Amino acid sequence: MPQLPALAVDIGGTKIAAGMVEPGGRMAAVARVPTPQGPQIDAETLWRTVAAFLERFAAGGPAFAGVGVGCGGPMSWPAGRVSPLNIPAWRDFPLRERLQELFPTVPVRLHNDAICMAAGEHWRGAGRGSDNVLGIVVSTGVGGGLILGGHLVDGASGNAGHIGHVVVDPHGPPCGCGGQGCLEAIARGPAVAEWAREHGWRTRGHEDVTARELADDAARGHPTARDALDRAGNALGVAIASATHLCDLEVVSVGGGLSQAGPLLFDPLEETFRRHVGMRFARRVRVVPAALGQEAGLLGAGALVLAGDRYWNGD
Incomplete structure (x- = not known):
């Protein structure tokens, strides 16, 4: 099991959340920002918002073992090209690839947000x-x-x-x-x-x-x-x-x-x-x-990294 925490991310239609999940399942820090909405928001504008938010969040915290992400579907898995029904700006958007470019030194693992919530409830709920x-x-x-x-x-x-x-x-x-x-x-x-x-x-x-x-x-x-x-x-x-x-x-x-x-x-x-x-x-x-309430999705995203032997088969 990794000894470093995981950077967990939950991308939804109304908010983007990030947290540091420790190996024992404790949530060490959480931050949230609204998801940009409106007809003027295109794929790259939304991505820049996500990337800037995650860079700020990660810069203020400890080193981490990997990035686990929950996002709405449908998606092409495990490639992580997403077309969330509640995020119209992203259609076949290469989210996992972009996140891997943003954090090139650690693994990035992405799954459907409901699946992450289920994994969180199984892991710690x-x-x-x-x-x-x-x-x-x-x-x-x-x-x-x-x-x-x-x-x-x-x-x-x-x-x-x-x-x-x-x-x-x-x-x-x-x-x-x-x-x-x-x-x-x-x-x-x-x-x-x-x-x-x-x-x-x-x-x-x-x-x-x-x-x-x-x-x-x-x-x-x-x-x-x-x-x-x-x-x-x-x-x-x-x-x-x-x-x-x-x-x-x-x-x-x-x-x-x-x-x-x-x-x-x-x-x-x-x-x-x-x-x-x-x-x-x-x-x-x-x-x-x-x-687990609102923490389920983030904990499940963290579990993709911290308990990948049980929750990740995508590599």
Whole structure:
């Protein structure tokens, strides 16, 4: 195991975060800047922002063993050419190559941000101590990562664990991926809020509905808000039951913004999950809230470097 820390990076549609992750999994320092947005932001402008931020951050810290990066997808993996749906300026952008040029003396390892979050939860969070874990992130999208036999499963193109596009309702709504009835089309935060609005829920004085407001109203007993979270929880329960039977899991951790709804989401999720798991091996699975919060992605990115024997197969 490396004795130096890892420089961990999390690049998202709203923020860019960096942290120094120590070999034991402690986060020694974290900094964040907003992700530049707007029609005037092109690929190189965004890259210059990322590069300048990381150079400043790295200059003020210790030497590090390598750079681990989580970024939205889709991407070409392990080459690390990214086309994040929430970062329109980057289409087939050679992010890993550029980062390797920026930090030429250490390895650079890059993966999908949801996969990094799952790796973080397995390494130091809700899945610690278990060898077979599915980590799910329910936010503006629904993503995931899969650990089997104690090792991250990449699949043929680095997209294994993409539970957001498991079909939970063959006659359900269209999904942004081009499919129909995907978990993401039903359970992602904006879709949950939009379903509630279409069924009569109204926010207080504006049309820009959010899942946070929906959860607040559900906690106050608003019936449509509760129905919307029930629907999302049911869809998650169906998807998790299917994944459990397919992969013989021990733990499923669920994080992301919508998970902050707590029992309003987890109660229908658990009830539906238990209704759909019949095999004895599947009934022993624990479905739990993710434990690491906003640090999961950075810790998982750090794990690509610090615990690469378990989480990195890209070289």
